[in-house]
Amino acid sequence: MVVDARRRVLQCASAGCGYRTDRLPTPEAVRDAAVTHLGQHAQRERLAAHLRSCNCRTAGCAWHVGSRSCTGQIVLVLFRSPGGRSWHLADACETCAGAIPHAARVPMRGPVTVATPEPVRRRPRGGEARSVAEQQAAARAALAYTAASLPPGVSGEARLLAVVCALRVRPTGLAPLPLGITRTLRLRAPAGALAELQEARWLHYLGRPCGGPAAFVPELAGTPGRKRAGQWALQLLADRRTIVLPAPTRLAALAVSAAEDRHGEAFLLDPEGTARSCGLDEKAFEDALADVSTAGVLADWYPLPSGLLLCSLARAGPRRGGG
Known part of the structure; x- marks a missing residue:
């Protein structure tokens, strides 16, 4: 404020x-x-x-x-x-x-660490249908969580994979990682990214004979299922405009897109905090914004005297629908 x-x-x-x-x-x-x-x-x-x-x-x-x-x-x-x-x-x-x-x-009434769930529409084939606003909030939370929990020096690809795991984790702490996910993300070295996260003890990779491969994230065990919350983020990260960008720049595209409040309207962005959530310093984040703009995700952005950025997204983007 x-x-x-x-x-x-x-x-x-x-x-x-x-x-x-x-x-x-x-x-x-x-x-x-x-x-x-x-x-x-x-x-x-x-x-x-x-x-x-x-x-x-x-x-x-x-x-x-x-x-x-x-x-x-x-x-x-x-x-x-x-x-x-x-x-x-x-x-x-x-x-x-x-x-x-x-x-x-700030004193809070009730259990401040648990959000009150809102009723959600049920799909015929399982999972929860979530609005884009809910998925944007989940993406912001996943970026903030990984920024706080990952050690310094983690590569951009490992950070991107960690964000995806945080969005897909189930109450068991398992985040399904079928080959289709890594192929969709087009990571240059998915095995190396997994190895980094395992070495940092952020996750444990399980090559399960039944149910397909998954990552076990100990700190996220016991949380509500969030598989549907990652659909919008995955769509953006694999968008034809962003898929050719380096992983840190794709995270910047995700962070900026998740900050939009009302579709088609300009919004404010805190460059310092958003840069941290992507694992970037402010100069690298500024360069990433330029690339995101060139790619056609960000239509316009400029700094305000307050230090905030006034941004507007390009009209073409991930489908504005749940799931």
Whole structure:
């Protein structure tokens, strides 16, 4: 949440939100509007326990002084930048939450680590039909989870495969990886990507005689089935426009496309946070955006004085339908 104290105007930096106020009468009104709007995000965007991670660690513990070991439960914290220009609502471990200046824990009613499931339409042949908005949210969560859980130095192909596994994992912790998936993704070295993730102990590859090959992701065991949540992401990653791009650039295309709120409308993007979710620094992410634009996924993008990017996607893209 970006605050223009001089004009007393708020602008939300959350991907796809677009919330912006007119001039507010008093500084207190600015504070109340910021807290109210961030609270609405907290209620609408609860994540399942397995997708919650310390966002401070993902940012390199840049929100507080000194390097600390992330410990304790994940809590929701509200904090402002030292100058008061921006307000943030984020998950953090208890250690980081206690070290972030100007931070307060946000009490949540009920089990904050589990999202309340909404009724979904059932398909005749199994699986859950999910709206594109739900699949976009799942893609954003998978990108955030892999950014926090993968070690530094993991290749782009290994990161892309990890995102796909996170989207396809079943309650058993198994993410089916039939040969058709790796062929569809056209990974240059799928065996090498799997080996990287196994060496990092992020997953265990199982060449099962029955049921086909799968990856076992220990940290995601016990989570709701999400196979259908990955269909939209797979379609984008294997799109004819993106399939020729390097894996990190394809992840950037996925991250940008998942940030669109209303189909066909411009949306705001946080370049720093989105770059981290793709395993890129900001300069590499800027180069990736240029390639995504050249490929015809991103129609236009330009920086705003707030540091955010105003983006619009090209009209041609993955089918806007569930599953």
